[in-house]
Amino acid sequence: MKTPASILLTILLNSPLALSAEFSKGPVIKNYGGVAEVKQTVPLSGQERFKVVFDVSDQGDKDKANRRFESLARFLNMQARAGVPPEQIALALVVHGxxxxxxxxxxxxxEKFGAKNPNAPLLKALQEHGVTIHLCGQSAAYHRIENTHLLPGINMALSAMTANALLQQQGYTLNPF
Structure with missing residues (x-):
C-alpha cells in the first residue's frame, strides 16, 4: 500500500517541476553535443591533454545523428566548458558493424534508407575540429561498403581491431562509453 508521502514523491519526480539539469550545445560543436554545467569537486586545471578513441558499432536511427557519434561532440564541448582548450584534445572515432x-x-x-544521411553535418563538424574517423574494413567488406560510398575524409582501416591498436600505440585511450 502506497503512503501519501510515496505518492507525493512519485508525482514530484515525474512532474515537469522536478529538478532537472539544463543541457545546452557548444561552444566547440555548436549544433551537437549538449552538456550540463557541473560544479566539480576536483576541477580541471586547463592543462590537461586528451587523446581519446571512441569505438562505435551500433547504427543510429535513420532520421537523426547517431547518438554515439554525438558523444565526441559532447566530449569536446564538455572539456571546453571546463577550461581545456580544444587544441589540447585529439579524438578519433573507430566505426564497425x-x-x-x-x-x-x-x-x-x-539509396539504402530513402533519406539523406543525418550524420553528415555532425561528422563534418567533428572533422573540422580534428577528429579522425576510421571505418573497419572487415565490416565494410561484410556490408558491401566501398570507399567510394563514404562521406569525405573517412579512413578505411584494415579492421577496427587494427585501428584501435594503432591509435593506442599513438597514445590514445579507449573511452568505454
Whole structure:
C-alpha cells in the first residue's frame, strides 16, 4: 500500500517541476553535443591533454545523428566548458558493424534508407575540429561498403581491431562509453 508521502514523491519526480539539469550545445560543436554545467569537486586545471578513441558499432536511427557519434561532440564541448582548450584534445572515432552505414555519403544513404544521411553535418563538424574517423574494413567488406560510398575524409582501416591498436600505440585511450 502506497503512503501519501510515496505518492507525493512519485508525482514530484515525474512532474515537469522536478529538478532537472539544463543541457545546452557548444561552444566547440555548436549544433551537437549538449552538456550540463557541473560544479566539480576536483576541477580541471586547463592543462590537461586528451587523446581519446571512441569505438562505435551500433547504427543510429535513420532520421537523426547517431547518438554515439554525438558523444565526441559532447566530449569536446564538455572539456571546453571546463577550461581545456580544444587544441589540447585529439579524438578519433573507430566505426564497425552496422554503424558503418552511418558513414555513407548522401547518395548511398538515400539509396539504402530513402533519406539523406543525418550524420553528415555532425561528422563534418567533428572533422573540422580534428577528429579522425576510421571505418573497419572487415565490416565494410561484410556490408558491401566501398570507399567510394563514404562521406569525405573517412579512413578505411584494415579492421577496427587494427585501428584501435594503432591509435593506442599513438597514445590514445579507449573511452568505454
Amino acid at each position: 552496422k554503424a558503418g552505414f552511418d558513414l555513407l555519403n548522401d547518395q548511398q544513404f538515400e
